[in-house]
Amino acid sequence: MGSSLLTNSSAMTALQTLRNVSSQLATTQNRISTGQRVSTASDNAAYWSIATSMRSDNAALSAISDSLGLSSATVDTEYTALTSVIGDKTGGLTKLQALLVEAKTAGIDRTKIQADITQIQQDMKLKANSATFNGINWLSINTSTGSSATPTSFNLVSSYSRVGGTPTIGSITVTTANYALYTTGGATQTGILDTVTGNSTTGFASVDNMSISALTDSAANQATLDAYIAQVTTAINTVASAAANLGAVKNRLATNTEFVKTLMDSVDRGVGQLVDADMNAESTRLQALQTQQQLGVQALSIANANSQSILSLFR
Numbered sequence: 085m086g087s088s089l090l091t092n093s094s095a096m097t098a099l100q101t102l103r104n105v106s107s108q109l110a111t112t113q114n115r116i117s118t119g120q121r122v123s124t125a126s127d128n129a130a131y132w133s134i135a136t137s138m139r140s141d142n143a144a145l146s147a148i149s150d151s152l153g154l155s156s157a158t159v160d161t162e163y164t165a166l167t168s169v170i171g172d173k174t175g176g177l178t179k180l181q182a183l184l185v186e187a188k189t190a191g192i193d194r195t196k197i198q199a200d201i202t203q204i205q206q207d208m209k210l211k212a213n214s215a216t217f218n219g220i221n222w223l224s225i226n227t228s229t230g231s232s233a234t235p236t237s238f239n240l241v242s243s244y245s246r247v248g249g250t251p252t253i254g255s256i257t258v259t260t261a262n263y264a265l266y267t268t269g270g271a272t273q274t275g276i277l278d279t280v281t282g283n284s285t286t287g288f289a290s291v292d293n294m295s296i297s298a299l300t301d302s303a304a305n306q307a308t309l310d311a312y313i314a315q316v317t318t319a320i321n322t323v324a325s326a327a328a329n330l331g332a333v334k335n336r337l338a339t340n341t342e343f344v345k346t347l348m349d350s351v352d353r354g355v356g357q358l359v360d361a362d363m364n365a366e367s368t369r370l371q372a373l374q375t376q377q378q379l380g381v382q383a384l385s386i387a388n389a390n391s392q393s394i395l396s397l398f399r
Contacts, residue, residue, distance in 0.1 A: 094387035102380035109373040115361040116370065122359040131358045138358075141246055142351045145344055148244045148253075152341045155240035155256075158217045159334045162263060165215035165223055166327040169208050169265060169277075170320060177323065180204045180291070181316045188309050190301050198297040205292055208277065212265045222260045228269030234260055240333075242340045256333060263326045266292065276322050286311035291319050 115121050122128045122135065171178045180201060187197050212223040225234035236259065243254035266275040273279060273290070282288040286308045289295070294312050299305040 092387060092391055094390060095384060098380060098384040098387045102377065102384055105373055105376045105380050109370070109377055112366055112370050112373055115366050116363070119361055119363070120359045121361040121366075135355045135359045137246075138351050138355050141244070142348055142355075144244045144246075144251070145348045145351070148241060149341065149344045149348070151241040152337055152344060154218065155242070156334065156337045156341065158220055159240070159258075159330055159337060161217040162215050162222045163327060163330040163334055165211050166263065166265075166323055166330060168211050169223075170323050170327065171204075175204060175207060177208070177291070177316055177320045181313060181320065184296070184309060184313045184316060187296050187299070188306065188313075194296045194299055198295055201294070201296065209266060209292065212277075222258070222263040224266045224268070225260050225264045225275075226269040227267045227274065230269075233269065236260060240337065242337065243344070256336060258333065262329065265323070276319055276326070281315060282311060289315075291316055 114123070122131045125132045169176050171180075173179060173182065183197050183200055183204075186192065187194050209224075213221070215221055215223045220238070221234070222238075226232055227234070238258045238260065239255040240258060241253060242256050245252045245254075261274070264275045265277045267273050267278060277291040278293075280288050280290045280293075285304070289312070294315070296309065296312070299308060
């Protein structure tokens with residue numbers, strides 16, 4: 085083809101090549117600046133959609149992790165109070181049982197023993213009332229039917245999963261009646277420590293209000309002491325069973341917390357494998373494209389200079 089003033093094929097070819105190189109360079113620079121090879125749906129619709137859903141799942145898992153932390157704190161508060169109520173040789177139900185056994189001794193001053201018993205009774209009730217976290221107390225509950233009543237059960241959110249488009253939220257159900265030491269608001273008291281038991285022979289009392297001040301060495305009063313000792317022993321076993329149950333829930337929450345954190349890390353790695361840019365490859369590509377861009381500019385300059393040679397034909 086001869087020289088043409090209107091059509092410069094070389095310049096057109098150089099310009100097209102330069103435009104293509106500039107487009108690739110812009111893409112590479114975007115990947116380097118964002119750290120992602122798929123940052124918008126236009127980059128790769130399928131991968132972007134999957135990554136967006138997985139990020140949404142991870143946000144839900146983060147909420148589950150926070151909820152598990154709150155649940156663990158609640159359970160730990162109730163568990164600590166329960167074990168304290170069981171006590172040891174210095175306090176709690178264990179000390180109360182020992183005092184009642186001691187009261188079986190003939191001729192002993194039961195009024196002085198009752199002073200210790202009263203302090204233990206008050207201390208256990210104080211601990212139960214204090215076992216409140218975020219307004220929740222499972223040890224001292226309100227059994228009335230009004231709006232102030234303690235819920236009969238609590239669902240502790242423990243897990244999240246999504247199969248297809250269906251999310252599933254798992255929970256651990258805690259029944260408050262299983263842990264209630266004291267109850268208020270109801271017609272009768274039904275807590276472990278305030279439920280009244282007994283018969284006409286031994287008398288009626290609860291662990292919370294039993295008193296031995298007026299008891300003597302008579303056979304009838306000794307039978308009452310035996311009944312009190314049996315009642316406290318039953319309470320120890322019941323509270324210990326409740327504490328063991330809460331301990332199992334506590335361990336389950338701790339395991340789930342660790343699992344959720346590990347799962348979140350796995351999801352992050354999965355998203356990264358889909359959309360993250362290989363910075364080593366992008367750095368190498370950037371160097372190559374910058375060189376191509378410089379050569380393209382030079383080639384275009386040469387092609388444009390060729391048109392100037394037409395002027396020499398008219399001198």
